[in-house]
Amino acid sequence: MAANFVPNVGPPIDVPAEDAFQPSRNTVWKRFRKHRVALIGAIVLAIIGTFAALGHFVYPVDPNAIDQVNWTGYPLAPGVAGHILGTDENGRDLLARLIAGSQISLTVAIATVLMQVVIGSALGGIAGYYGGWIDFWIMRFTDVVLSIPLLPLLLVLTAIVSATSNKASLSFVVIIVLIGALTWTATARLVRASFLSLREREFTEAARAIGSGDMRIIFRHLMPNAVAPIIVQATLNVANVILLESALSFLGFGIQPPQASWGNMLANAQSNITIAPWVAIFPGLCILIVSLSINYLGDGLRDALDPNQR
Amino acid sequence: MLTFVVRRILQSIPLLLLISMILFGIISEAPGGPLTPYLQNPHITEADIVRLKHNLGLDQPVPIQYLHWLGQVLHGDFGYSMSNSEPTINAIGDRLGASLQLMGSAIGLALILGVIFGIISAVKQYTWVDFLITTLAFFGQSMPVFWFALMLQLAFSVNGFTCCGYHIALPSAGLSSGDNFDLGDRIQHLILPVTVLSLAYLALFSRFMRSSMLEVIHSDYVRTASAKGLTRFNVIMRHAFRNALIPIVTIAALTVPDLVGGAVITEKIFAIPGMGNLFINALGQFDFAVLMAFMCLTAVFVVLGNLLADVCYAWLDPRVKYT
Numbered sequence: 001m002a003a004n005f006v007p008n009v010g011p012p013i014d015v016p017a018e019d020a021f022q023p024s025r026n027t028v029w030k031r032f033r034k035h036r037v038a039l040i041g042a043i044v045l046a047i048i049g050t051f052a053a054l055g056h057f058v059y060p061v062d063p064n065a066i067d068q069v070n071w072t073g074y075p076l077a078p079g080v081a082g083h084i085l086g087t088d089e090n091g092r093d094l095l096a097r098l099i100a101g102s103q104i105s106l107t108v109a110i111a112t113v114l115m116q117v118v119i120g121s122a123l124g125g126i127a128g129y130y131g132g133w134i135d136f137w138i139m140r141f142t143d144v145v146l147s148i149p150l151l152p153l154l155l156v157l158t159a160i161v162s163a164t165s166n167k168a169s170l171s172f173v174v175i176i177v178l179i180g181a182l183t184w185t186a187t188a189r190l191v192r193a194s195f196l197s198l199r200e201r202e203f204t205e206a207a208r209a210i211g212s213g214d215m216r217i218i219f220r221h222l223m224p225n226a227v228a229p230i231i232v233q234a235t236l237n238v239a240n241v242i243l244l245e246s247a248l249s250f251l252g253f254g255i256q257p258p259q260a261s262w263g264n265m266l267a268n269a270q271s272n273i274t275i276a277p278w279v280a281i282f283p284g285l286c287i288l289i290v291s292l293s294i295n296y297l298g299d300g301l302r303d304a305l306d307p308n309q310r
Numbered sequence: 311m312l313t314f315v316v317r318r319i320l321q322s323i324p325l326l327l328l329i330s331m332i333l334f335g336i337i338s339e340a341p342g343g344p345l346t347p348y349l350q351n352p353h354i355t356e357a358d359i360v361r362l363k364h365n366l367g368l369d370q371p372v373p374i375q376y377l378h379w380l381g382q383v384l385h386g387d388f389g390y391s392m393s394n395s396e397p398t399i400n401a402i403g404d405r406l407g408a409s410l411q412l413m414g415s416a417i418g419l420a421l422i423l424g425v426i427f428g429i430i431s432a433v434k435q436y437t438w439v440d441f442l443i444t445t446l447a448f449f450g451q452s453m454p455v456f457w458f459a460l461m462l463q464l465a466f467s468v469n470g471f472t473c474c475g476y477h478i479a480l481p482s483a484g485l486s487s488g489d490n491f492d493l494g495d496r497i498q499h500l501i502l503p504v505t506v507l508s509l510a511y512l513a514l515f516s517r518f519m520r521s522s523m524l525e526v527i528h529s530d531y532v533r534t535a536s537a538k539g540l541t542r543f544n545v546i547m548r549h550a551f552r553n554a555l556i557p558i559v560t561i562a563a564l565t566v567p568d569l570v571g572g573a574v575i576t577e578k579i580f581a582i583p584g585m586g587n588l589f590i591n592a593l594g595q596f597d598f599a600v601l602m603a604f605m606c607l608t609a610v611f612v613v614l615g616n617l618l619a620d621v622c623y624a625w626l627d628p629r630v631k632y633t
Contacts, residue, residue: 144328147616149571149608152589156337156601159593163341243454247575250456251590263454270460270579274468284457291452299448 031304038300041293048290052106055099059084063100064258066091075276088265088279089272097260098286104261105287108176109241113234115180120187121223121230127188128195129218135192142185151247154178158253175254179241190233194226228305235301239294246287262287315621322613327380329609333602334376340596348392350595379602389599393592398599401588402607408485409572409584411496416504417565420511425558427512428519432527432554433546443516450513459506459579466502483581503580507573511565518561523554559622566615571608 033039070081071091078086078094085094127138157178198204199222207217242262248254249263257264262283269280345362348354363369367378382389388398431443465471467482481487481499526532527550535549536542572585581587585604592600624630 140325143325144332147325147329147609147612148333148605149567149612151574152571152605152608155574155590155593156605159596160336160340163596164339239452243452246454247456250454251575251578263456266457266460270463273460273464277464280457280460280464284454284460287454287457288449288452291454292448295448295452 028304032300035300035303037296041296044289044293045297048102052099052102059095059099061093061096063096063260064092067093075272075279078278085282086278089268089276094279094282097265098282101260101262101265101283102286104172104255104259105242105245108172108245109238111176112180112241113237115176116184116187116237117230117234119180120184121191123184124188124191125195125218128192129199129214129222142188145182146185150182153182154248155251155253158248172255175245175248179244187230187233190229191226194229195222198222198225232298232302232306235294235298239291242287242291318617318620322617326610326613330380330606331376333605334379335372337598337601338372388603391597391600393595393597393600398603401600402603405583405585405588408582409586410569412500412503412582412584413507413569413572415500416507417511417568419504420508420515421562424512424515425519427516429523429546429551431516431520432523435524447513447517450509453509455506455510456575456579458509459576462502462506485582503576503582506576514561515558519554519558522557523550526550526554556623556626559626560619563619563622564615566618567608567611570611
């Protein structure tokens with residue numbers, strides 16, 4: 001640790017932000033590569049990302065169009081009348097809806113996690129850096145948010161928002177903001193904990209001694225050192241948010257039809273499960289594969305970036 | 311110890327008051343307010359609504375309403391559930407048992423299996439058994455509950471399945487077939503929902519148990535025990551296992567609120583008349599009294615669960631000091 005103290009010579013220059021500490025990119029990649037399953041997870045995610053981004057060019061079928069010609073009131077089986085994965089109970093092409101759903105589910109998950117990271121790092125960083133009563137009140141606020149069970153609270157909030165707004169459909173932005181506003185607590189605690197120890201270290205003292213301001217110390221010196229666990233947690237949280245959003249949509253309080261999401265595609269599947277199991281199987285399989293890949297990816301990232309945290 | 315517990319309880323009172331205030335504020339925002347279930351009833355006229363509003367104090371500002379609500383709750387009165395047409399406390403009393411049975415079986419099963427799996431996984435680190443258990447945990451963590459439930463219904467109850475020459479179709483809804491309680495019947499009804507719920511808890515417990523066990527196995531005192539010539543089994547079960555269990559007890563204590571709150575999704579899919587179902591039905595009609603009671607009750611148990619976790623931790627591990 002002492003080796004990282006950079007003596008201040010000459011004009012107030014930047015204290016290099018602890019490069020010596022951070023494993024070099026090369027080491028990180030080497031460690032990550034060893035985790036085979038994580039590598040597979042990353043590849044699967046890349047494929048699904050491409051599928052979400054480009055799927056509708058390869059398979060240009062309108063996800064909300066009803067197949068008037070062939071639909072008889074029952075879901076069409078996979079392969080019937082050119083529907084590769086069949087149709088749902090309203091005669092809409094399942095593959096096209098899966099592609100549309102993947103765009104929504106992934107966008108919501110990534111945007112929500114970005115929001116968590118921004119709010120969580122800001123509040124956790126301020127609490128950990130300044131300490132004292134600021135820390136006390138921010139952490140009490142965190143306790144309040146953590147003490148209300150998440151899923152019921154989200155259900156209440158989405159129900160009220162959708163009932164009070166005149167629009168029949170709940171915008172996916174609302175879902176992002178609501179989930180993001182309630183799930184930053186873990187990130188905040190994580191950042192606070194690392195800031196509490198980092199602010200006592202020699203390099204922080206050195207930075208302060210050469211006259212760096214609080215903002216500079218926070219963003220140039222502390223954040224870069226706290227970033228590894230944040231990345232790992234954010235990755236794992238993408239999977240959690242996908243599960244949460246799909247659960248909300250499944251219960252009818254998330255993404256509203258006709259807009260497809262992997263969760264709401266399953267909402268009506270239960271009543272048709274005897275005659276059309278494929279309607280239930282495919283969307284859930286997508287959720288499982290994506291969240292499994294993300295969990296393995298996060299596990300690999302943890303091994304690579306943050307080997308002490310296990 | 312006692313002062314620690316008392317202080318923690320005193321600290322949680324303002325926290326809970328604040329939570330109930332926030333929840334009251336949020337749920338009051340529901341369009342139509344607490345009378346929403348009546349607004350949908352064609353037999354109730356505009357004049358009735360105005361009169362009800364006045365009688366129930368709903369024409370007063372929200373902070374006054376909150377104080378009124380708080381006063382009632384402190385006297386044990388959670389208000390009248392308009393969607394169930396009975397006092398909220400009775401509605402909760404009717405549903406609590408089902409949730410306790412469901413969640414208790416799921417968490418209990420997951421706890422037993424999770425501890426066993428975690429120990430095996432740690433002792434046989436990097437073997438195929440460890441790989442299998444870790445993979446199971448990853449699946450449990452990534453599984454969308456509602457989909458898993460539907461798949462189990464599809465596999466085991468829609469068409470049934472043949473096992474050992476018997477054709478079995480497990481029930482997919484409710485908790486009993488007839489009006490009379492029958493243990494075998496109840497167990498049959500619980501198999502699928504308990505499987506669904508316990509998978510996620512199993513993932514949680516087995517992963518924690520594995521890492522806690524690994525940490526303990528590599529500690530000095532365990533090496534000393536081995537060096538003394540104790541058998542592997544004795545070292546693991548008598549020396550390592552007990553200390554590795556401490557974090558698990560803490561994690562288990564944190565699942566206490568789930569016992570009371572039930573499981574919204576699983577109860578809905580399997581039509582189990584528990585707390586989760588009560589909540590989701592109340593939400594559909596904005597049944598104010600039930601929503602407030604449910605949310606506050608679960609919040610109370612979250613706080614109690616945290617307290618229990620801290621107390622257990624300090625009690626089991628004398629190295630931890632109360633602060």
